[in-house]
Amino acid sequence: MIAITRYRVPGEDADGFAERMTAVLTALSASPGFRSGRLARTVDDPDLWAIVTEWDGAGHYRRALGDYAVRLQFIPLAALAVDEPGAYEIVASF
Numbered sequence: 001m002i003a004i005t006r007y008r009v010p011g012e013d014a015d016g017f018a019e020r021m022t023a024v025l026t027a028l029s030a031s032p033g034f035r036s037g038r039l040a041r042t043v044d045d046p047d048l049w050a051i052v053t054e055w056d057g058a059g060h061y062r063r064a065l066g067d068y069a070v071r072l073q074f075i076p077l078a079a080l081a082v083d084e085p086g087a088y089e090i091v092a093s094f
Contacts, residue, residue, distance in 0.1 A: 001058050001089055006082040007049040014046070020077060021051055027070045028053060033060025058087055
């Protein structure tokens with residue numbers, strides 16, 4: 001499964017956001033079931049970011065988010081998140 005969370009980050013906060021989210025990805029990468037993770041920024045709207053992670057399954061993803069070390073870094077960034085569904089089951093892959 002993949003998890004995609006988009007964030008609306010004002011330009012003046014971009015450098016700090018990238019640094020903090022990279023720390024979140026590092027923490028998540030130590031979790032069982034983690035496959036990959038990326039932090040991206042749209043080229044059309046520089047205030048819009050996304051973190052995209054891939055997991056062995058939804059259970060692994062949810063347990064990783066519940067880890068105390070991950071929550072300490074991830075939860076403070078939640079205020080910037082766009083409120084929309086973020087967990088996706090992979091239907092086709094090439």
